[in-house]
Amino acid sequence: METAGSVSRRVRGARSDEPSRRTPMAALASRDRRSPARRLMELRRLQAARFRARLRRLVPCVVLGCVLAAPAWSLAGEPEKKLVYAAGSTVKVCQLTGDTDRQTGTPTLSRTEQRAGVAATDLGSSFEHRGRLFFLFGDTWRHIDGRDAHVARDALAWTDSRDPAAIELSFLCGEGGRWLPLEVPGITLGPFEVPVNGVSIDGKMFVLFATGFRPPLSFGRSVLAVSEDDGKTFRQVYRLSDDKFRVTALWKDDAWLYVFGAGKYRQSSV
Numbered sequence: 001m002e003t004a005g006s007v008s009r010r011v012r013g014a015r016s017d018e019p020s021r022r023t024p025m026a027a028l029a030s031r032d033r034r035s036p037a038r039r040l041m042e043l044r045r046l047q048a049a050r051f052r053a054r055l056r057r058l059v060p061c062v063v064l065g066c067v068l069a070a071p072a073w074s075l076a077g078e079p080e081k082k083l084v085y086a087a088g089s090t091v092k093v094c095q096l097t098g099d100t101d102r103q104t105g106t107p108t109l110s111r112t113e114q115r116a117g118v119a120a121t122d123l124g125s126s127f128e129h130r131g132r133l134f135f136l137f138g139d140t141w142r143h144i145d146g147r148d149a150h151v152a153r154d155a156l157a158w159t160d161s162r163d164p165a166a167i168e169l170s171f172l173c174g175e176g177g178r179w180l181p182l183e184v185p186g187i188t189l190g191p192f193e194v195p196v197n198g199v200s201i202d203g204k205m206f207v208l209f210a211t212g213f214r215p216p217l218s219f220g221r222s223v224l225a226v227s228e229d230d231g232k233t234f235r236q237v238y239r240l241s242d243d244k245f246r247v248t249a250l251w252k253d254d255a256w257l258y259v260f261g262a263g264k265y266r267q268s269s270v
Contacts, residue, residue: 116171129200138194153181
């Protein structure tokens, strides 16, 4: 007959022979006497070493790719080639503004100085709106000698013509038949502050203006404005950009509106 003590020893012995219920990771951790913080630090060191090794293999490839992509003239030390006009590649269609075509000496179809007081102007980006082609002109002079250049304002014109060679412009005019400058409450539109592009959406005319001019040649910001009376009056929608889209262009294609922009005047593109 077994005593109580022998039974107790057998039970303890049976428990010691049972397989361990710890997971392999727990067992591994029990053998690793390093602290969790130290293990994490060494793991990060290992990852950093692997990253540096990959980077050393990658950098020569990147440098070689840049060299191969560089223009041939820069590698050979030759001077930069100049842009050369290819004869016949472009054809003049017509002169839009002024009374006299400066190339041919013949009267222009629109005679803008006689009919609207527009002697000279700038830009002239165009867009379609309600079946007409509208033109946004920048700094506009009433005198061809530029005596009013310091107060140059912006003008809006349109045409119903479907023939590019027969465009007769009509300007937004006030009393006396003189053109009226564009106004957007809340922003300045003096010299170099101009409408840069427009688009027609749901019967409304949306125009982007570059304003906040800072000498010598820098626009401060771009502002989106809307007109619901074909350009007679505008109101601000919102301030578009103070950085990379100070000067912008719009293109509408089906349900998409594409916006192209530049930051520093004549120095960058996005």
